[in-house]
Amino acid sequence: MDFVEYSDADMMMISVARHLSRDLREALARRDRVLFAVPGGTTPGPVFDMLAAVDMEWEAVDIVPGDERWLPEDHPRSNAGQVRARLLRDKAAAATLLSLWRDVPTPEEGAPLVAEALAPHLPVDVALVGMGTDMHTASLFPGAEGLEAALASDAPAVLPISAPGAPEPRVTLSARILREAFALHVLITGDEKRAAIERAQKLSPMEAPIAALLSKATVHWAP
Numbered sequence: 001m002d003f004v005e006y007s008d009a010d011m012m013m014i015s016v017a018r019h020l021s022r023d024l025r026e027a028l029a030r031r032d033r034v035l036f037a038v039p040g041g042t043t044p045g046p047v048f049d050m051l052a053a054v055d056m057e058w059e060a061v062d063i064v065p066g067d068e069r070w071l072p073e074d075h076p077r078s079n080a081g082q083v084r085a086r087l088l089r090d091k092a093a094a095a096t097l098l099s100l101w102r103d104v105p106t107p108e109e110g111a112p113l114v115a116e117a118l119a120p121h122l123p124v125d126v127a128l129v130g131m132g133t134d135m136h137t138a139s140l141f142p143g144a145e146g147l148e149a150a151l152a153s154d155a156p157a158v159l160p161i162s163a164p165g166a167p168e169p170r171v172t173l174s175a176r177i178l179r180e181a182f183a184l185h186v187l188i189t190g191d192e193k194r195a196a197i198e199r200a201q202k203l204s205p206m207e208a209p210i211a212a213l214l215s216k217a218t219v220h221w222a223p
């Protein structure tokens with residue numbers, strides 16, 4: 001993996017927003033429409049804020065959350081809700097959000113519908129992912145029911161997954177889809193996550209799902 005260390009989180013957020021703008025512009029020069037996968041969680045908000053103000057051809061950008069809780073967009077724990085609030089505004093309001101949620105009772109019923117709708121947009125051009133201290137990325141959680149299927153080299157694009165201890169079921173992009181992105185960035189902060197990503201390099205993706213992406217990724221870390 002490429003590892004980039006920053007002296008503080010503000011510097012990192014600025015730099016990652018610049019990397020993503022450059023990668024998106026390069027993708028826009030290659031394809032008529034580009035697909036940008038983004039994380040949920042507490043870390044990426046400042047990157048979203050900066051990206052939203054960047055002048056580019058946002059009307060040709062489709063944005064997909066890398067994972068989603070099986071909840072409607074207006075729920076406070078919806079990743080799509082956060083993306084709409086923090087990223088799809090200002091200049092980036094012209095982008096299109098591709099939701100991973102459908103109004104059907106379970107992710108098992110919804111994931112194939114979402115995968116079918118996503119298929120014409122693939123591959124992902126630019127992906128930003130986060131990581132938990134348990135080494136999960138997107139909703140690829142160690143010990144999750146559905147993890148093996150989501151790590152398979154022929155996995156569907158979108159799968160249902162149940163994270164151990166998480167309050168609601170989820171869907172996630174498969175490791176294959178994230179790994180196939182032309183540009184893949186991991187955004188993490190803090191000593192615990194640094195230790196976790198160093199450990200992950202020595203573990204299998206079943207033990208440390210982030211390991212499935214590291215050969216392709218640039219990891220951005222700040223204290």
Ligand SMILES: O=C1O[C@H](COP(=O)(O)O)[C@@H](O)[C@H](O)[C@H]1O
Pocket residue numbers: 039040041042043044066067068079129130131132133136137138139
């Ligand atoms: O559950 C999730 O967690 C990870 C990491 O979140 P963070 O709050 O530690 O930044 C996130 O990347 C993922 O998209 C999210 O659904």
